[in-house]
Amino acid sequence: GDSVTQMEGPVTLSEEAFLTINCTYTATGYPSLFWYVQYPGEGLQLLLKATKADDKGSNKGFEATYRKETTSFHLEKGSVQVSDSAVYFCALSPSFGSGGSNYKLTFGKGTLLTVNP
Amino acid sequence: DAGVTQSPTHLIKTRGQHVTLRCSPISGHKSVSWYQQVLGQGPQFIFQYYEKEERGRGNFPDRFSARQFPNYSSELNVNALLLGDSALYLCASSPPTGSYNSPLHFGNGTRLTVT
Numbered sequence: 001g002d003s004v005t006q007m008e009g010p011v012t013l014s015e016e017a018f019l020t021i022n023c024t025y026t027a028t029g030y031p032s033l034f035w036y037v038q039y040p041g042e043g044l045q046l047l048l049k050a051t052k053a054d055d056k057g058s059n060k061g062f063e064a065t066y067r068k069e070t071t072s073f074h075l076e077k078g079s080v081q082v083s084d085s086a087v088y089f090c091a092l093s094p095s096f097g098s099g100g101s102n103y104k105l106t107f108g109k110g111t112l113l114t115v116n117p
Numbered sequence: 118d119a120g121v122t123q124s125p126t127h128l129i130k131t132r133g134q135h136v137t138l139r140c141s142p143i144s145g146h147k148s149v150s151w152y153q154q155v156l157g158q159g160p161q162f163i164f165q166y167y168e169k170e171e172r173g174r175g176n177f178p179d180r181f182s183a184r185q186f187p188n189y190s191s192e193l194n195v196n197a198l199l200l201g202d203s204a205l206y207l208c209a210s211s212p213p214t215g216s217y218n219s220p221l222h223f224g225n226g227t228r229l230t231v232t
Contacts, residue, residue: 004159034220036223041225042225043121043207043223043224043225043226044160044207044209044223045223046220046221046222049220089159089160091159103148103150103165103167103172103173103209103211103221104150104162104165104173104175105152105160105162105221106162107159107160107161108159109157109158109159110157110158110159
C-alpha cells in the first residue's frame, strides 16, 4: 500500500537558518504530493502541493519539488523564522488512474520544527 | 468565509461509552472526510462521504461509523470506547468532484480523551 516516510524530528534551528525536511513515498502511478503544517492546538493547513513529476510547489518561502526518480518531495526554506515553529506533515493522495480517492490522504508521522530567536 | 467547524473541541469519556463528533464543512463543499490523529503520529484516514454516501473507509473497526446529512454536515460515531481511541479527530472538507487535485481543508479537530 501507499506510505510516506519523513525525517524524524525534532528539528531545532536558529532563526534565518536553512531548513530541509526529507520526505520519500511509496505509491503506484503518479500520486499528488502535499506538505501540511500544524500549529499548536490547531488543525492542519495546506502549505504547498505538487501534482506531477518535476512540479515545484511553493508558498510562504517554502518549496518542494516532486522527484519521481527518487520518489521524494523534500521541504526546504532558505531562512526560517520563529513563527515557522510547528509540526510539518508530508502526505500523498493516490493517482487518479489507480482508482483511489483523492480524499484519502496518507500522511507521514510528522516532523516537529522549533526555531529559536 | 467560515472554515471547517468541529464540535465539541474537547471531550472526556470513559471506556465502554459512545461518542458523537460533529463537523460542518466549508460552504459549497460536498465532501467530508474524517481522520484520527494519535499523539505523535500523522492523521489516519477513517471515512469519506460525498453526497451523503460513504465513498471510502480506512482500516478501522465497525465501532466507528459516520453519516452525512442533506446540508453536508457530518457526524462521526464511536461505540464501546477503548483507551486507544484517545486522539484528535479531524474533519476535512473539499470542493465538489471535478477538482480532483483540490486539497482538503481541515478543521481544528475534537480532542477525545478516554479514561
